Amino acid sequence: MNDVIDLQEAVVTLGQFPALTGVTLKVSQGEIVTVCGPNGAGKSTLLRLCAGLLPLREGSAHILGEDLQKNRRIIRQDVGLLGHRSGLYDDLTVEENVAFWGQMVRAESNEINEAIKLLGLDGRLRKVLVRQLSAGQRRRTSLAGLVVQRPLLWLLDEPHAALDSDGRDLVDGLIHEAAASGATIVLASHAPKDISSPSGRFVTLAGGRVTNDINNDGSGDGVS
Amino acid sequence: MEFRDAWAIASKDLRIELRSRILTNQIAPYTLLILVLFGFALDADTQTLRDTGPGLFWVAVLLIALLAIQRAVKIEDDDAAKERMLLTPVHSSSVFLGKAIALFIQLFVLEILLFFVMLALFDLSVEDPLLICVSAVLATIGVASSGTLYGVIAAGVGVRETLLPILLLPVLAPIAIGATRTFGDAFGRVDADGWAWFGLLSVFAVVYTVLGMLAYGQLMEDA
Missing domain, CATH: 1.10.238 (Recoverin; domain 1)
Structure with a gap:
């Protein structure tokens, strides 16, 4: 399968603060990947990097086959990001x-x-x-x-936040439907069990690095 | 650049302004208060008011423009809509043009209101209505274009409210001077060639519109 996300030792700084300190991560087309970790682990930063909204400081990053450092604007057109803020207009x-x-x-x-x-x-x-x-x-x-x-790549930051059980089921349904149609989904969550997918994969971030990367069936590598 | 996108963005901004009523309930009364206060400050001396009327009008326009520009920036910043816009295929020049068109329409409506209040309060009569109309249109294009451009520059800084006037007012000085001269000539109050100053307003409007369309994308990235 094609790698939709291919990060190699990706470093991102927010001001002087190193939010990602060398993330290596590959995500294939159609995968549903849950990124978990404590507050400040770098989950949102990782999603925003993949959306082409943050510059890469060191390492390499290819999203949807495009070099993130050269073609951020091209990448963005095929990426959808649901962030903490909703991007809506209150008076509409x-x-x-x-x-x-x-x-x-x-x-x-x-x-x-x-x-x-x-x-x-x-x-x-x-x-x-x-x-x-x-x-x-x-x-x-x-x-x-x-x-x-x-979008071809869905980046969902805490997609279940503030939703009731029906809403959570609805989001899970959307995620699976999008993946089935060929889209790739990366979501950040404090509660990874909310998404139960047979093809699901859980990546743990801590201190701006990937510390664990396992599949839903328990296979995969722990990363130190 | 697609004009359809620009118009959609302008329509959205205008709809938000109509619905929030900030323009009608806050900025418009503020505009009128400025003119009335100028009248009080000059002690109802109609001769002085007539002579300074064009200048007072454009100072008032620049002050309300600052409020309108702050609003235009705020509606994109409040809930990260600006970031969402970066994830669409819409060209940045369309975004700039849409924001500038919405700002132009709001300012022009306020200027019409302000103009008739000024005529009544300051007892002015128009000698060259064509010069008034075309110079007001061009000066407002200049204010809307440069305001949209500097609005996005100030948006990237935490102290937007205080920084924007410091950045923008010096830039708008040529418009204030040029528009005051053209209005003064059109009212028959100054011995100046209003159409020559009209040329300056044209250059300013064109330069800032082109500059905005070229630079807005990078400035959105950095904001």
């Missing part, structure tokens, strides 16, 4: 937000409507201003924007 409705981001990624209006329905945002919620939504509903709206984008 759910529908207007999803439609705007859909328009930005050249989605058709039927795709936008489908995404709204898929995330359970049709009906009453559709015309509600985002500033009036609960945290979970904001999360769903943000995810709808991601679904519309149909």
Whole structure:
């Protein structure tokens, strides 16, 4: 399988702070990888690096076959990132937000409507201003924007945060559906058991390095 | 660059401003207060008010432009929408143009309001309406373009609110001077060739629009 993510001794600094201190990681197409670790381990930084939003200080990084140092802008067009902040406009409705981001990624209006329905945002919620939504509903709206984008690489930072059990099931379903259609998913989570995939893989980060890399069935290498 | 994307971004910004009502409920009253206070400060001396009216008008426009630019930056920063925009195929020049168009429309609407209040308060009469119209359009393009550009520069710094005026006001000085002269000529208050100053406004508007379209992408990256 093609490597969608290929990091070799990747170092990223945030100001003077070394957030990633030499990450080596390969992720193949269609894989679902959960990155876990304590606060400050570098999970969000890893996702943002893979999204082409942070510069690489040392090492090498290839995302979707492109050199991250040379072609960050090309990579970004095929990457979807769900970060801690939702990237929504408070004074637009759910529908207007999803439609705007859909328009930005050249989605058709039927795709936008489908995404709204898929995330359970049709009906009453559709015309509600985002500033009036609960945290979970904001999360769903943000995810709808991601679904519309149909990225090749999904980077999800705590995708289950603030979601109820139905919402969590919905996200898990989306993840598996995206992987089945050939997309690659990397998610950061404090609670990796939330995602149960037969092809799942768990990578543990600590101190900005990969310390463990195992498959769901227990196989794989511990990395020191 | 696709104009369709630029217009979608401008429409989004305008819809947000209409809905938040900050323009109508806060910035517009602030604009009127500035003019009224100028009137009080000059002790209702209509001769002085007439002579200084064009300058006071453009100082007021620059002050409200600072507020509108801060707003335009804030709506992209509040929930990381700017970062999300980087992950779309939309060209940065379209983003710049969209933001600048929205800012232009907001400022122009406020200027029309301010203009008629100024006519009433300062008892001014227009001798060259065409010069007023075209110079106001060009000066506003210049303010919107340079404001959008400097707004994204200031966005990358934690002290945006205080830094933006320091960065932007010196840049806007040529617009303040040029637009004041053209308005002064159009009102028949100064002995200046307003159409010559109109040339300066044209150059400024073109330079900052082109510069913004070229540089905005890199500045978004760094912000």
